[in-house]
Structure formats: structure tokens, C-alpha cells
């Protein structure tokens with residue numbers, strides 16, 4: 001649709017800058033927002049490009065962006081949720097696994113999402129009710145129902161984030177029964193890979209809306225289930241997420257929440 005075209009072209013334009021900067025990472029200025037929380041001139045430049053492109057196409061709509069924060073806009077019903085560079089730590093280490101994430105929220109509901117991984121040129125996109133795609137291929141979550149054959153993604157709390165002990169307990173439970181657990185450091189791509197059936201499920205705590213908003217609609221439109229892990233919260237704004245194909249969503253939920261019930 002028209003909105004997806006706007007999002008894809010903003011992502012493509014910002015990606016050209018990111019790819020250039022990735023080739024000369026040592027020239028970027030890096031500052032520290034908090035313990036292990038880095039931001040570079042690549043992040044802020046990409047965010048400026050995305051905001052300018054989206055604003056040009058939809059002048060009245062609002063923004064929620066990782067680096068720039070909130071811009072209400074004149075029409076509060078519509079809002080872009082943007083992470084201009086998801087995976088800054090990978091990027092700064094020369095690891096070609098990072099993405100641009102752009103979601104569109106209408107009246108508090110995510111209605112479209114784009115996640116672009118520029119080095120491998122994988123453009124993930126979805127619109128509510130119309131399915132999820134990678135480039136021009138339709139996506140479907142995996143059909144695996146045996147947890148022993150299932151591969152999961154998660155995020156390890158890094159310095160500055162709480163929760164190492166509960167994380168390690170949950171991790172060892174999943175490790176004990178699954179085919180493996182991966183930690184790639186890019187929430188938006190963990191969700192995109194779950195939508196594509198590469199991962200059978202993904203869970204993480206302590207996330208921000210711009211990490212997950214676009215990826216959530218990818219997984220849902222690919223036939224998967226997405227909820228928060230903390231009861232009574234929503235996965236976009238609540239900070240925790242469990243996304244998987246339907247059988248593994250139930251299996252992971254039982255494994256990861258058994259403590260709370262005990």
C-alpha cells in the first residue's frame with residue numbers, strides 16, 4: 001500500500017548511509033548513553049533521514065523514535081515508531097547483523113511494519129490483514145511442534161540492565177529441552193526471523209517499543225502469536241515479549257512463567 005511504500009523508501013534511503021558508515025566504522029563518533037548503551041553518528045544521521053522522508057510524505061503524523069524521542073505531530077491518531085539502527089553494538093564491531101525498524105501505529109494499534117537488514121538486502125514488511133513478506137516472498141512462521149527440534153532466540157541482559165539471575169534460570173530451562181538458543185543482539189531481526197520460520201520462537205525482557213513494534217506485526221501476519229511475558233502488559237509498550245509459532249508459544253509460555261505461578 002501507499003504507507004508501506006513510504007516506509008520502504010525511507011528505510012532504503014537511510015540504509016544507503018548506514019552501509020557507507022559500516023564500511024568506515026572507525027571514523028564514526030560514538031557516545032555513551034548509559035552502561036553498554038552506545039549511540040554513534042550513524043544512528044543519529046539515519047534517524048534524521050527517516051524522519052525527514054516520513055514527514056515529507058505524511059506531514060501531520062507523529063513520531064516515537066529511539067534517539068529523538070516523541071514528536072506529537074498535528075494528527076495524534078497516527079504515529080511512526082522508529083529505531084534507525086537496531087543492533088548498534090554489532091554495527092560498531094563490524095558485524096553485518098543490524099536493521100532499520102519502522103512501524104506505523106494508528107489509534108494505539110500497530111497497522112504496518114518494515115524491518116530492513118541492509119547488508120543481506122532483506123526487506124521485511126507487513127500490513128494488518130495482508131500478510132508478511134520478505135522482499136517479494138510471502139512469510140509463514142515455522143510448522144515445528146516438537147520443542148526438541150526447535151531453535152529459539154533471546155536477548156541476554158547487558159550491563160546496565162537488571163535481571164541476570166531470572167534470565168539465566170529461564171535460559172537453562174529452554175536450553176535443556178530445545179535444539180538450541182541464539183543471541184544475535186537485534187530484537188527487530190529476531191522477530192523478523194521468527195516470522196520467516198528461521199527461529200521457532202523468541203523471548204526477551206527489558207525492550208523498548210521501537211525494538212519490537214515493526215517485528216510484532218511481521219510475526220502476527222506470518223501466522224504466529226505475540227504476547228508480553230509479564231501479565232497485564234502489552235508487547236509493544238510493556239517491555240517484555242514472547243513471539244513464536246502457535247505450538248511453541250504455548251510451550252515457551254509454560255516454561256518461562258512457571259516461576260510466577262509457584
Ligand code: 2AM
Nearest residue numbers: 036037085086087088155158185186187
Ligand atoms: P539498539 O542497538 O537499538 O540499542 C534488545 O536486545 C535491544 O537492546 C537490541 O535490539 C539493542 O537495540 C539494544 N541494546 C542496547 N545495548 C545493547 C547491548 N550492549 N547489547 C545488546 N543489545 C543492546
Ligand code: CA
Nearest residue numbers: 038039066088
Ligand atoms: Ca540504542
Ligand code: CA
Nearest residue numbers: 083086087211
Ligand atoms: Ca533497538
Ligand code: CA
Nearest residue numbers: 066083085086
Ligand atoms: Ca537503535
